Amino acid sequence: MTVKLDKVAKNFGAVKVLHELDLDVKEGEFLVLLGASGSGKSTALRMIAGLETTSSGTITIGSRDVTNVLPKNRDVAMVFQSYALYPHKTVAENIGYPLKVRGTPREDIATQVKDVAGQVELLPYLDRFPRQLSGGQRQRVALARAMVRRPKVFLMDEPLSNLDAKLRGHMRAELKHMQQELGITTIYVTHDQIEAMTLAHRVALLEGGRLQQLDTPANIYNDPANLFVARFIGSPPMNVIHGSLDRSTFKTAGVEVATPVSGNLSKVVLGVRPEDCAIVSPDAADLKASIYTIELIGDHTLVTVNLGSDMLTIKASKDFAGKSNDVVGVALSRDRLFVFDDATGSRVR
Incomplete structure (x- = not known):
């Protein structure tokens, strides 16, 4: 499913945090919104999800204008940095909760939960509670809960930032493989340039609420549009x-x-x-x-x-x-x- 932002802006009072952002996300694409804190990337993601209203501009998912549509009616699934798991529910219950809310029959929920849990290697842990899992396992539960909905679009807000460096590297590989297998359009927010460069089909680099460059990781690295992009991408920097x-x-x-x-x-x-x-x-x-x-x-x-x-x-x-x-x-x-x-x-x- 395609996602399009047409001159989307966001103001908080007199403060303009996003300046007429234009994005055209292709079907099945893994697009990363990259930038430092305060660059506007999470605000853009929250507007796509419907968790923030736009000050101006339009947001389209597929052929449908969703600018003023409630989050629950946008058919997107969001994965948060904090996992947001229910501590009193088992892994299976956490994964299946979106289906339960929809009124899906219990037998169908069990089947779909097992199917998704198998894809993220959680089958041995379905009866455990979140407190009994490692950070990486809890992150996979959050991913599975988003996947079970079979949404049109995945939205991910720094989902790996709470993990240690070694586990982040492992989860990056899992995320990339999962997205390629499912083929679901994914918009991913991060401040980590390594995540952006390794995961994305294309990277949208933001600074001060403005889009600095939108291109493939290779082109952003090898052909930076300006000094900010040149210095932000690369370790050590240019x-x-x-x-x-x-x-x-x-x-x-x-x-x-x-x-x-x-x-x-x-x-x-x-x-x-x-x-x-x-x-x-x-x-x-x-x-x-x-x-x-x-x-x-x-x-x-x-x-x-x-x-x-x-x-x-x-x-x-x-x-x-x-x-x-x-x-x-x-x-x-x-x-x-x-x-x-x-x-x-x-x-x-």
Whole structure:
């Protein structure tokens, strides 16, 4: 089922938390709304669910305008961060509760609960209570309760944020597999860029209530629309060096670097990702800098260097042998350089 937001805005009094958001979610798509706290992503999700009213704009599910339709009549299922399970009900009763409310016959409820529980590997736990389950198991109960309704759209509000790092990785794989198997349109809210990049068919990155970029994870990473997107996506984030642009040459602190763009701006930011930098001999380098810190990650080493008022992080070999204050050369991949207007953050193309 498709979901469309057409110039949807939300105000809380004089505060505008969402600015005319346009989204067109395709049938069967896994779309992630990504952003920091206060970016408007959860507000957008709650408006799709009907838990918040819109200040302006329209929301369409399929061919039906649901802007003013009650949540119970939108045929969407929402999974919350807090699980929201009934502590006095068993796993089976929690999963089957939406069917009970609908008046589904008891025999049919039992059949459907077992079917869904099997999909999320909960069959051995149907007679247990939530307090007897791990965090990951409780999250699967919440997912199963949403799945049993067979909704037109899944809405998920940071469902993995209460789990530890190892379990989050496991649940990401389960969620992605489940969504692919069911083929149900899913809109997922998170502040975690790793969740967004690994789960989504497309990512909608929000900041300050405005859509910054809507694209595939690969395109957002490799072709950021502006400086905010470039710095938000990526771990470690994109390096930035402040300077000026003279035609196609970036200049800073006596250093000149050829770029793939052209313009004349007195204040720009040169962006380059850590994996697009390399430590080389100072004589063969684009830049010279002194080592600030060295961090062995496992399969690679992160080397942070000082370049005037800017810091650069470089992904080096796990066998890199250097020490603090060593002067090294840094080579930049010319075709992977980005230039941004320092005043507006917009990309120079």
